[in-house]
Amino acid sequence: MNLKKKGFLASFLVVVLLLAPILGFSSEPNDLKIAIGDEAVALGSEARFLQPILVAPGTTIKIELPANATTGYDWYYEGLLDLRYVKMVSEEYVEPTTDLVGAGGKHIFVFETQKALGLTTINLAYYRIWEGIQPDTQLLTLHLLIQ
Numbered sequence: 001m002n003l004k005k006k007g008f009l010a011s012f013l014v015v016v017l018l019l020a021p022i023l024g025f026s027s028e029p030n031d032l033k034i035a036i037g038d039e040a041v042a043l044g045s046e047a048r049f050l051q052p053i054l055v056a057p058g059t060t061i062k063i064e065l066p067a068n069a070t071t072g073y074d075w076y077y078e079g080l081l082d083l084r085y086v087k088m089v090s091e092e093y094v095e096p097t098t099d100l101v102g103a104g105g106k107h108i109f110v111f112e113t114q115k116a117l118g119l120t121t122i123n124l125a126y127y128r129i130w131e132g133i134q135p136d137t138q139l140l141t142l143h144l145l146i147q
Helices: 003-018 046-050
Strands: 033-036 053-055 060-067 073-077 086-094 105-113 118-128 138-146
Touching: 060 073, 060 086, 060 118, 060 138, 073 086, 073 105, 105 118
Parallel strands: 053 138
Antiparallel strands: 033 060, 060 105, 073 118, 086 105, 118 138
C-alpha cells in the first residue's frame, strides 16, 4: 500500500471513529468488550479509542465484537500487524446461544504484546468480504503504547 493510500485510510479511520455513534457503533458494554490482561477497558466515550492504551510487554488483549454471520457481515483485521509490538494469538466467531433465526453471535480477537516498546495500532472492520470496505463500514482502531 503506498503512502498516499495509508494517509487516506488513517484519515478515514479517524473520521469514522468520530462519527461512530451516528453510524450505530454502540459503546454499550454488551456490544463491545475489550480486556487488557484481566481488566476490562472502560468504554465511556468513542474518543477513548483516539488515545493510546498503555500496556506492558506480554499483555493479552481480548476484543469481543458483536457479529452476525447470517447476514454475511463479520469482523476482519485490516492492515499490517507490526509483529515487533503485537501478535494475534487467536480469532474466532462464537455462534449465538439462542435458537432464534438471524440471531447474532460475537467475533473474538486475542492479541499479545511483545517485548519491544513502542506505539502500534490494531485496526478491525465489520463488512461483507465480497463487498470490501464501504463508506458506512464500522471500524475499530485501538492504539497501544507498550511500555
